């Protein structure tokens with residue numbers, strides 16, 4: 328048996344789906360973060376459990392060919408990029424393997440997985456950041472939460488975000504210090520400024536800065552507006568988001584525009600897309616265009632179909648296919664996103680679309696009761712996947728095809744398995760890398776009504 332702090336020599340043979348290397352020491356499993364498959368390391372065992380241990384690299388004895396030097400100064404402390412120390416080619420292989428393993432092990436899905444498509448950009452691809460603002464007792468800290476902690480690692484130039492976010496973050500930091508704005512303290516739920524949330528519309532350059540506060544107003548906001556617009560002319564909207572709850576959820580429900588427009592406009596798949604602070608929008612715009620392209624291929628619309636887009640956000644997936652559909656019905660739970668979706672349809676001259684603000688489960692049941700018979704259903708749920716009732720109702724509407732988009736291959740596997748039992752067959756699985764350098768992978772799947780399992 329090993330003891331704490333013991334040094335062991337390990338060959339890394341796999342990467343877990345959290346991005347940690349894993350190997351064996353005398354048959355005992357050891358997880359070692361920041362390693363690559365093929366590394367031989369001397370690791371210190373820092374935490375021992377009954378059947379496995381956590382180690383940290385004490386010495387790299389022989390590096391893997393997949394290894395590269397990480398180009399980020401806070402890489403070790405920040406939990407964001409767990410794969411920044413390996414080549415992008417190796418990262419894609421790892422993600423392909425995650426999808427294959429999850430589908431097979433969790434869902435017993437045997438459909439061959441198509442080769443993963445990489446992201447057009449591996450850095451600077453995120454159009455959004457949400458930086459926590461805290462104090463370390465003396466100075467204001469603005470950056471990222473550290474791995475599994477709520478300690479803020481100061482960082483205003485994350486490699487995943489566009490370059491113009493840094494002057495914005497620095498201007499907010501200077502404003503806090505000069506105007507004496509208090510910053511949030513999680514322990515006693517005091518202080519005002521909690522997060523700085525920035526979102527940019529890459530195609531137009533329009534940028535929104537949203538200040539999340541534990542209160543109803545921000546003193547000296549006119550000073551902030553002057554500073555932000557002076558340092559970054561692409562800032563078109565400054566918004567206050569009020570979040571007075573004792574919660575880890577970043578955004579509250581109420582937004583007030585402090586300066587400029589209420590929303591910003593991006594162009595995605597040739598469509599003008601209006602974005603409010605609370606609306607979901609894919610963080611990797613160029614990746615999203617690829618993703619929607621594949622979803623469109625899988626939907627294979629010919630102009631005569633009724634398309635149902637559940638979990639539609641601002642309507643982007645459905646609207647990108649609306650010209651090839653007879654009619655589009657979108658469902659989304661966030662009211663602001665539904666408003667955006669309706670506006671997006673109007674502004675793009677799309678007249679065959681309607682959007683319902685409702686929970687997917689309730690809306691699907693209502694639409695079915697009304698006799699809606701969609702030919703194609705797009706499902707793009709949040710990470711936790713679809714509620715089983717949603718899948719049951721969708722299957723009971725007998726669409727010819729279901730296009731499932733997911734950012735979590737574990738819940739995807741569960742949902743595909745459920746749809747297979749409900750009479751559908753997974754015929755295509757296309758992994759896509761929307762989140763380079765991080766331990767996340769997106770998938771688009773096509774399911775068709777299966778004769779084998781057809782329900783009557």
Ligand code: SAH
Nearest residue numbers: 607638639640659660661686687707708709
């Ligand atoms: N298809 C969109 C959004 C996908 S993200 C796009 O590609 O941009 C998932 C969306 O589901 C989010 O907009 C979220 O607000 C919404 N959502 C989450 N739970 C929901 C539910 N129970 N019913 C309907 N929509 C839900």
